[in-house]
Amino acid sequence: MFWICLPVWKTEQLKRERQSSDGPGISAEYGEPGMSVSSDITIVGGGQAAARAFAAVRSLAPELPVTLFSEESHLPYERPPLSKECLREGGLSEPQLVIPDSDYRHPATDLRLGSRVIKIDRKKHRIETATGDSHSYGKLLIATGARARTLPDVSGGENILYLRNFEDALALADRLKFCRNLVIIGGGAIGTEIAAVAAERSITVTVIEAGSRLLARAVCQMTSDLLRDCHLSRGVRVRFNSAVKAVSDGSVSLNDGTEIAADLVVAAIGVVPNAELAEQSGLEVSNGVLTDNDCRTSDPDIYAAGDVANYYEPYLGRQFRSESWAEANMQGMRAAQAMLGLEVTKPVVPSFWTDQFGISFQMCGNVTSDDIEMRGNLASHQGAIVHLDGNRVVGATCLNNPREFRLLNRMIRDAAVLDRTAIRNQSQPLTESVIDAAA
Numbered sequence: 001m002f003w004i005c006l007p008v009w010k011t012e013q014l015k016r017e018r019q020s021s022d023g024p025g026i027s028a029e030y031g032e033p034g035m036s037v038s039s040d041i042t043i044v045g046g047g048q049a050a051a052r053a054f055a056a057v058r059s060l061a062p063e064l065p066v067t068l069f070s071e072e073s074h075l076p077y078e079r080p081p082l083s084k085e086c087l088r089e090g091g092l093s094e095p096q097l098v099i100p101d102s103d104y105r106h107p108a109t110d111l112r113l114g115s116r117v118i119k120i121d122r123k124k125h126r127i128e129t130a131t132g133d134s135h136s137y138g139k140l141l142i143a144t145g146a147r148a149r150t151l152p153d154v155s156g157g158e159n160i161l162y163l164r165n166f167e168d169a170l171a172l173a174d175r176l177k178f179c180r181n182l183v184i185i186g187g188g189a190i191g192t193e194i195a196a197v198a199a200e201r202s203i204t205v206t207v208i209e210a211g212s213r214l215l216a217r218a219v220c221q222m223t224s225d226l227l228r229d230c231h232l233s234r235g236v237r238v239r240f241n242s243a244v245k246a247v248s249d250g251s252v253s254l255n256d257g258t259e260i261a262a263d264l265v266v267a268a269i270g271v272v273p274n275a276e277l278a279e280q281s282g283l284e285v286s287n288g289v290l291t292d293n294d295c296r297t298s299d300p301d302i303y304a305a306g307d308v309a310n311y312y313e314p315y316l317g318r319q320f321r322s323e324s325w326a327e328a329n330m331q332g333m334r335a336a337q338a339m340l341g342l343e344v345t346k347p348v349v350p351s352f353w354t355d356q357f358g359i360s361f362q363m364c365g366n367v368t369s370d371d372i373e374m375r376g377n378l379a380s381h382q383g384a385i386v387h388l389d390g391n392r393v394v395g396a397t398c399l400n401n402p403r404e405f406r407l408l409n410r411m412i413r414d415a416a417v418l419d420r421t422a423i424r425n426q427s428q429p430l431t432e433s434v435i436d437a438a439a
């Protein structure tokens with residue numbers, strides 16, 4: 001366990017200031033002048049959102065006591081490389097950190113790795129860890145992320161691998177080295193990324209998908225079809241509307257009786273938010289911890305960010321639990337601002353990406369809508385799908401097209417109204433299609 005403890009003098013000073021404080025703020029000593037820094041901050045979770053929240057607090061309130069609890073023994077690290085570089089390169093010597101380890105070395109930082117929080121006592125403002133430690137909090141951020149959903153009721157299920165953390169990725173990378181026939185259960189982003197890497201390594205890959213298309217929850221029909229074609233053209237076999245009944249040594253049996261050779265089986269069937277802590281403490285939970293747009297939960301001293309949070313997303317106009325790197329970063333930063341009582345940065349259009357077979361798929365806004373216009377040459381993996389509500393742009397899916405992705409992102413933010421014919425006209429810039437921008 002790696003601890004950087006708050007020195008006793010600092011704790012005592014904090015206690016004194018807390019006792020002598022008249023108003024809600026302890027002191028502005030910890031932060032920028034005029035900032036209403038109300039109390040010390042505790043972060044539960046050690047991933048993307050936690051690290052970004054930590055970094056934001058450190059930069060906005062350099063001396064404020066911050067305690068971070070993570071059940072993992074690593075400093076917060078990036079998960080996207082785990083299904084890409086790590087598998088491609090047969091492993092990584094160490095995880096890629098979200099922020100440098102030197103950023104945690106600070107006298108007001110108390111870093112508790114390998115420490116799982118098991119209880120939040122909201123009345124006493126205390127949390128408890130699995131090893132029996134108790135810790136008081138002023139403001140608490142829940143950034144516990146999500147875990148891989150496991151397959152229920154499959155005979156031989158103990159032989160199935162999952163991918164969520166660094167150790168999972170190393171184990172999978174190792175097994176792929178000797179794998180000839182890989183079966184992947186689940187045709188979402190993680191499943192298809194693993195399939196792409198394995199196919200590039202000349203492994204025979206079969207993806208078993210319960211639904212009728214790939215990435216069905218996250219993208220529109222057209223994007224699913226493009227992705228399917230990428231996989232099929234590289235030799236990946238995809239079985240739609242199929243379910244696995246049993247996994248045995250050397251094969252997988254489907255519900256319809258089909259047997260598929262498999263010396264390795266991976267399931268990537270989505271995630272479950274780690275919201276039990278919040279739920280047990282009586283916070284409002286429904287597919288994640290419910291928050292407003294600024295990461296506030298139903299308790300004014302508790303915030304939630306990242307994959308565990310089901311937050312109000314203004315661009316989609318509804319509660320939304322994102323499973324995206326960009327959102328986890330942004331929410332971590334915004335939660336930090338909110339906990340410090342600062343004005344919270346305006347929300348950005350939610351986005352995510354996946355890299356497969358050298359094609360970068362970038363998505364933002366409402367990309368499940370099938371009301372679309374297309375530009376570029378999507379069959380050659382270069383172009384944009386513009387998602388519309390009437391003539392207003394609400395989402396963008398771009399293939400190897402970062403420039404138009406940025407442009408469309410701004411147009412969604414500005415609720416731009418576009419001319420559909422002009423969108424399709426590749427000979428003129430996308431900006432020419434704007435009829436009106438409301439914002």
Ligand SMILES: Cc1cc2nc3c(=O)[nH]c(=O)nc-3n(C[C@H](O)[C@H](O)[C@H](O)COP(=O)(O)OP(=O)(O)OC[C@H]3O[C@@H](n4cnc5c(N)ncnc54)[C@H](O)[C@@H]3O)c2cc1C
Pocket residue numbers: 044045046047048049050069070071072078079080081082083115116117118143144145146163164165190274277305306307308322323324325326328351352353354355
């Ligand atoms: C393999 C993989 C590839 C991905 N690729 C992409 C991609 O290409 N593009 C994209 O947009 N997104 C991608 N993502 C998603 C992105 O990485 C996640 O959305 C992001 O990591 C979420 O950050 P988080 O901080 O909410 O959760 P996490 O990063 O999961 O961190 C949560 C942390 O909290 C810890 N924790 C949980 N419970 C407790 C507890 N009770 N006490 C203490 N600690 C606890 C966990 O162990 C974990 O360390 C990928 C995810 C994975 C797994």
